Amino acid sequence: MAKIQAASFIYTSDCKSFPYRNISAAISIPRLIKGSQISIPLQLRTTFEDETIIVPNLPQNKKSKADDFTGPDPLVIAKLYEILEGISDRVEMHKNVGEQRNNWNSLLLTSINSITLAAATMAAMAAATNIVGDAALALKISSTTLYLGATGMLSIMNKIQPSQLAEEQRNAARLFKNLGTQIEKLIAIGNPTAQDVKIMMEKVLALDKAYLLPLLGKMLEKYPSKVEPAIWWPEARRRQRKETTDLSNGWNFKLEGTMGEIIKVMKKNDKEDYLRLGEKALKIHKALAVSGPFLTGLAALGTTFVGHGSLPVMVGVFGGALATIVNTFEHAAQVGMVLELYRSNAGFFKFMEESIESNLLEKDVNRRENGELFELKVALQLGRSLSELRDLANISARDDGDIEEFASKLF
Incomplete structure (x- = not known):
């Protein structure tokens, strides 16, 4: 049984100090039965000036489940950082090569047009009546x-x-940057695995295959027989499991139906439209690529007969001028x-x-x-809000996919 004695506060009228408080406590433990053993926890004694507070030891916290959590494999993280470093290097390479080849286009266009116009001028001067011998x-x-060189x-x-x-190269740099962002996000908020x-x-190797750096040797076909969408991603190899009716992980049957209708609209309108435009651009591209060298070659042939009538002069001068126009339209307008x-875009x-x-x-x-x-x-990715995306899917489902609206509002 515990006895607690407390002294009352003592105030001194002629003292300007704060009141003094004294608290003491005594604990009496009953007699133990002979032969019994009782373990008493140790006590912590904390002293604050004149006060003594006796605090029993607190029980130790049990190990939480968070302590059992093991983070991602350091080797996996190291491998992802190595891939990220390789991606950064590729971004810089594709960016530099893209700028270099853009400079090629400008310099070659200016040089060839200058050579062609100079050749046409010389052909006209050679046909002048006051220049002989x-x-x-x-x-x-x-x-x-000059015409042959051009x-x-x-x-x-x-x-x-x-x-x-x-x-x-611009596309490759953009796609590699996007892939690098995916890896950074995976490291930051995910638990990456092997x-x-x-x-x-x-994905990196697929991009390397889609957008080649070497100029000599194997290049992407510039004049294909048919325009196909660009492919820069690896083939998906997901296994199908037994179908279940209980959907979760944010999926429901309405969302599946919405995504299915979006596929129909993109396939029927967006992708087909860009493939159709690509076919037209390819025809113009081929025609201009053949016309330019043909006209400069014809002009070169005409200049060899200058002085034998007016027709060679017309071919030499007019052919050079027309070749300059064709060359400018093809490369300044960047038809390729x-x-x-x-x-x-189709890809x-x-x-x-x-x-x-x-x-x-x-x-x-x-x-x-x-x-x-x-x-x-x-x-x-389609430049729509969630409500607009669902409305588009509803219209497509109502009209059985016969819809004129494009899925994308960005391009």
């Missing part, structure tokens, strides 16, 4: 030589298409770049189709991307 012969030879340079330029090469490392490596842009919609289909075909919803996040990502 060796002077006229020198002008004819110089004009023919023909060769223009043929090479049309073969490699610097403007198209520059657009390829499978994630494998997937990222496949426009063709590559159409291919890239973007094909990529979105495969991304949506891979999620819908995966019957194990836990292996899908989160449904709500995926819907938000699709809406942002």
